[in-house]
Amino acid sequence: MEIFGMHVEAGKKMYKNVKIGELANFSDFSIPVLVACGAHEGPTLWMTGAVHGDELNGPWALRQFFWDLNPQQLYGNIVITPLLNVLAFADKNKISHIDNLDLDQQFPGNPNGSYTQRIAYVVFNEMKKWANFVIDFHTMGHVFSSTPYTVSKDVPGVDSIVTDKAFKLARIFGVYPNCHLNLATAGGELPGTTSGSIDITCLHHNIPCFMAEMGAGGRWDEQAIQVIRDGIDNVLKYTGMIKEEYKKPGKQMIITDRYFLRCNHGGFVRMAVAPGQLVQKDEKLASIYDFWDERETMTAKKKLFVIAVRHEPVVTTGDRMGFVGCEWHEVEW
Numbered sequence: 001m002e003i004f005g006m007h008v009e010a011g012k013k014m015y016k017n018v019k020i021g022e023l024a025n026f027s028d029f030s031i032p033v034l035v036a037c038g039a040h041e042g043p044t045l046w047m048t049g050a051v052h053g054d055e056l057n058g059p060w061a062l063r064q065f066f067w068d069l070n071p072q073q074l075y076g077n078i079v080i081t082p083l084l085n086v087l088a089f090a091d092k093n094k095i096s097h098i099d100n101l102d103l104d105q106q107f108p109g110n111p112n113g114s115y116t117q118r119i120a121y122v123v124f125n126e127m128k129k130w131a132n133f134v135i136d137f138h139t140m141g142h143v144f145s146s147t148p149y150t151v152s153k154d155v156p157g158v159d160s161i162v163t164d165k166a167f168k169l170a171r172i173f174g175v176y177p178n179c180h181l182n183l184a185t186a187g188g189e190l191p192g193t194t195s196g197s198i199d200i201t202c203l204h205h206n207i208p209c210f211m212a213e214m215g216a217g218g219r220w221d222e223q224a225i226q227v228i229r230d231g232i233d234n235v236l237k238y239t240g241m242i243k244e245e246y247k248k249p250g251k252q253m254i255i256t257d258r259y260f261l262r263c264n265h266g267g268f269v270r271m272a273v274a275p276g277q278l279v280q281k282d283e284k285l286a287s288i289y290d291f292w293d294e295r296e297t298m299t300a301k302k303k304l305f306v307i308a309v310r311h312e313p314v315v316t317t318g319d320r321m322g323f324v325g326c327e328w329h330e331v332e333w
């Protein structure tokens, strides 16, 4: 295959730093690209990491996966862009200081745009030629602790066959909580969830894509890294890219609505719940303290599933205390 200006022969793996542009100090900045061209014909799976620069579990798991991968046994191709927002990565931040744009709101990008828009353009230009399906690895922000979950989206105007394929791939990834959001009706979503993201741009180009939210930012979580390895493995088996039987995911939770818990007061927060926990109505979620009083007690307004909780203790009015599912059902595969 010919991709990003490199020729990869069947049965081989290659690595390249693809130049995006130059810094003011005359050095180049580039993104790493890993390609495995299978010895046998098949589809192309594309996987991305660190579209937000401080989300590190995906990049490391992808690196380990790639070096263990034997392209002689592979049906199809694997393209990995493990570290998309390289300057945000160097900043140890979600976005880069160069233009302060969220890369996951800039797809399909602009070849004449700013730093972030050019990365989106260079990547998506190849992605739309090659990808038959895409997994985009994220984490929650670095102030949280989170249980691994997937996100697939029902986007107005997207072919329902593509939506269903993305949803199936997300489920075969194998984790218990899976968010499946109808963007026509979903409530408390952040802007990146609704436009310019990798997943939505792929869906609009008829490429099934889901997001895997694997742990929290700014650190490695060995459990989340293993979940990623197992998930990729099962997707490869399910899609026939590796000729082995896939594992049925069993019971899974499909979350159809979710929101961030936000505090009304500032101070120190002590969380009363943990990621992965089911919480009943009126159960305590968190308390905000000053040096004399408990300023606020947050309780559940209804039955909730806790996706993530804040572990960073210092909060201002309106800060996010946690992320919860508020509507869901269980399914079995």
Ligand SMILES: [Zn+2]
Residues within 6 Å of the ligand: 051, 052, 055, 137, 138, 139
């Ligand atoms: Zn992210």
